[in-house]
Amino acid sequence: MARIALTEEEVARFGAQLGDLLGHVVTLADLDLDSIPATAQVVESRNVMREDLERPSLDREVVLSGAPQRQGAFVRVPRIIGQA
Secondary structure, three states: OOOOOOOHHHHHHHHHHHHHHHHHHHHHHOOOOOOOOOOOOOOOOOOOOOOOOOOOOOOHHHHHHOOOOEEOOEEOOOOOOOOO
8 A cells, every 4th residue: 555644634534435435346346247248438439530532732821821930931839848
């Protein structure tokens, strides 16, 4: 178990909460689940994606005209790596 420093009040409060939690675990452990198939998802899901279609790109100058700052043919963004 973890060696966490707790006050007496915290021990009493968390002890009661842990007891409640373990009671729920015992209830779940007592359930007969042999006839229930294992599932990874409650609702059946499938990968729904649109067909990948080749389309023309946006014009570079149109894209760069909407950028707050640019440097040549690139969008300039504030530095975030290496800042203190």
